[in-house]
Amino acid sequence: MECVVMAGDHNGAAPMNDEIAHGVAHGEPSILVFDVNETLIDFESMNPLFQRVFGDARVMREWLGHLFMYSMTITAAGLYEQFFTLGQGLLRMLGDIHGVKVTDSDTEQIRRGMLTMPAHPDVEVGLTRLADAGFRLVTLTNSPLDPGGRSPLEHAGLAHFFERQFSVDAVRAYKPAPRAYHLVTQSLRVPPASCFMVAAHLWDTMGAQSCGYTAGLITRPGNALLPVESLPRPNLVASDLPGLADQLIRFRR
Amino acid sequence: MECVVMAGDHNGAAPMNDEIAHGVAHGEPSILVFDVNETLIDFESMNPLFQRVFGDARVMREWLGHLFMYSMTITAAGLYEQFFTLGQGLLRMLGDIHGVKVTDSDTEQIRRGMLTMPAHPDVEVGLTRLADAGFRLVTLTNSPLDPGGRSPLEHAGLAHFFERQFSVDAVRAYKPAPRAYHLVTQSLRVPPASCFMVAAHLWDTMGAQSCGYTAGLITRPGNALLPVESLPRPNLVASDLPGLADQLIRFRR
Structure with missing residues (x-):
């Protein structure tokens, strides 16, 4: 198109x-x-991580939507935190929302993932x-x-x-x-x-x-x-x- | 809890x-x-609308996430548009993303839905x-x-x-x-x-x-x-x- x-x-x-x-x-x-x-660079490359942790690769889009929304939220509120740290916290938040255990190894893997797409x-x-x-x-x-x-x-x-x-x-x-x-x-x-x-x-x-x-x-x-x-x-x-x-x-x- | x-x-x-x-x-x-x-008030009351239009009630959460994110986006950019109008446009945007036809009747229904939860x-x-x-x-x-x-x-x-x-x-x-x-x-x-x-x-x-x-x-x-x-x-x-x-x-x- x-x-x-x-x-x-x-x-x-x-x-x-x-x-x-x-x-x-x-x-x-x-x-x-x-x-x-x-x-x-291609965020879909992180789908396997979400498939493994949440049993559903589509949670990647949910996480990414939260990542953008909370980056805007903290900016509107006058706050700041680095993108990768925010992404790691949001992975844990989604774990709570979906009732899934997110480990330190998972949050380290998503940080590495964001650096190496x-x-x-x-x-x-x-x-x-x-x-x-x-x-x-x-x-x-x-x-x-x-x-x-x-x-x-x-x-x-x-x-x-x-x-x-x-x-x-x-x-x-x-x-x-x-x-x-x-x-x-x-x-x-x-x-x-x-x-x-x-x-x-x-x-x-x-x-x-x-x-x-x-x-x-x-x-x-x-x-x-x-x-x-x-x-x-x-x-x-x-x-x-x-x-x-x-x-x-x-x-x- | x-x-x-x-x-x-x-x-x-x-x-x-x-x-x-x-x-x-x-x-x-x-x-x-x-x-x-x-x-x-309860947004889940709009799930049937999303089930009917997209064949998947979970698209409600995707739409709602976009609604919050784009309300923050336009505010950050110094722009403004009313919440219901934004919600109607985002329903059409999600139609394009999912390859689903969104009609005027659908957008009128979501406006009514947002008013009557x-x-x-x-x-x-x-x-x-x-x-x-x-x-x-x-x-x-x-x-x-x-x-x-x-x-x-x-x-x-x-x-x-x-x-x-x-x-x-x-x-x-x-x-x-x-x-x-x-x-x-x-x-x-x-x-x-x-x-x-x-x-x-x-x-x-x-x-x-x-x-x-x-x-x-x-x-x-x-x-x-x-x-x-x-x-x-x-x-x-x-x-x-x-x-x-x-x-x-x-x-x-």
């Missing part, structure tokens, strides 16, 4: 196809800001295409960087594509808090309109757009558009990164 | 049982602020006990008030227990954003320490505590504590409202 939506379409019932993508048609954006978790198979092709087209590539992730070893991106063999890696850990506020996105633009000393967020999560594209970025959604399994007219829709939508890359390259010309 | 946790225990690995509940032992709190959805069976007994003990009772809900008819609380036959009903709609910011909790204390002209949040969701107790409230968690099915030492735990925990009422009455003396 590929479709294009008008940028800044916060109010209208714009058609989801065959529109020129405003904001990506005038030489901008020049900088692509990539989310990492699920966008570039493989790249989605379409990612290398897409990143190569975008780098060749002259885009500057950076990342902005909810995960802390380099916690005593290689980052998730290094583990996945993708780090060499990016000129900078940013983590929300530097501002102690999770996406979609504005100061996460502003961290990137302020650090690079560029205006938000130069930046295009690439994410598999709509909450990430909405946050970026609210800070003046344009944004594209990769509709990986479990992700879709939210048809509420008053809320921003992604400027571009594709089912994989090469598809999004082709749109970006086409509309930028 | 009943257990009591020290108030303000943000850092220690405090035992979860047999502790005196600080902050509820000195004549305070005098005002109990009740969450409504799931805390007082029944009270949990333990609630009337618990509220009566707390009112008799002299607590002032108010509500603070993510739902808009009285959208052209009776509020969810009136439908559930519970409205007469409360001296005031507050909605986040008045501040266009969803819980756990601080200005939702501050709406109550500022409107009542009381300090946060006079207020005790009663909720079935940990993200709600965490938000309230971060604003200076004390708070109690009702661990209805699907809800549990989050064992992360740096994050606030509820001051009181019980599996139903009468259990929480008994603790509040005991510790306030």
Whole structure:
């Protein structure tokens, strides 16, 4: 699936196809800001852990939903705790909810899992295409960087594509808090309109757009558009990164 | 299950049982602020709708998780849309994710469902006990008030227990954003320490505590504590409202 939506379409019932993508048609954006978790690397690789502990691999999605929700919760409340520690606590919380024993070995395994997820198979092709087209590539992730070893991106063999890696850990506020996105633009000393967020999560594209970025959604399994007219829709939508890359390259010309 | 946790225990690995509940032992709190959805009224009443549309009642929990997460998302992004409209859009989003057709009749039914959920069976007994003990009772809900008819609380036959009903709609910011909790204390002209949040969701107790409230968690099915030492735990925990009422009455003396 590929479709294009008008940028800044916060109010209208714009058609989801065959529109020129405003904001990506005038030489901008020049900088692509990539989310990492699920966008570039594959959370489904942790399914066997959830199958083993809970007897049901679908609990992975439940855990991931809680992980995003509680990262937003603590940010709204003005608190902070690192992503992996939060993920480990939530695994224990889900154990209580499902009446399943979660051991120290399980929580250690999920921490290791979050650090060592493989790249989605379409990612290398897409990143190569975008780098060749002259885009500057950076990342902005909810995960802390380099916690005593290689980052998730290094583990996945993708780090060499990016000129900078940013983590929300530097501002102690999770996406979609504005100061996460502003961290990137302020650090690079560029205006938000130069930046295009690439994410598999709509909450990430909405946050970026609210800070003046344009944004594209990769509709990986479990992700879709939210048809509420008053809320921003992604400027571009594709089912994989090469598809999004082709749109970006086409509309930028 | 009943257990009591020290108030303000943000850092220690405090035992979860047999502790005196600080902050509820000195004549305070005098005002109990009740969450409504799931805390007082029963979302499981919408299971048949999800069974019919998705062939799986468990999709209700997935929808509810998305509803909370996207209410936090739009608040973080500085945006706002009413709770029921968001819920209707998310039903369509889940239809796309699951490859299921969601009709206008389905979205109208979920709006009606959100307005007309029944009270949990333990609630009337618990509220009566707390009112008799002299607590002032108010509500603070993510739902808009009285959208052209009776509020969810009136439908559930519970409205007469409360001296005031507050909605986040008045501040266009969803819980756990601080200005939702501050709406109550500022409107009542009381300090946060006079207020005790009663909720079935940990993200709600965490938000309230971060604003200076004390708070109690009702661990209805699907809800549990989050064992992360740096994050606030509820001051009181019980599996139903009468259990929480008994603790509040005991510790306030």
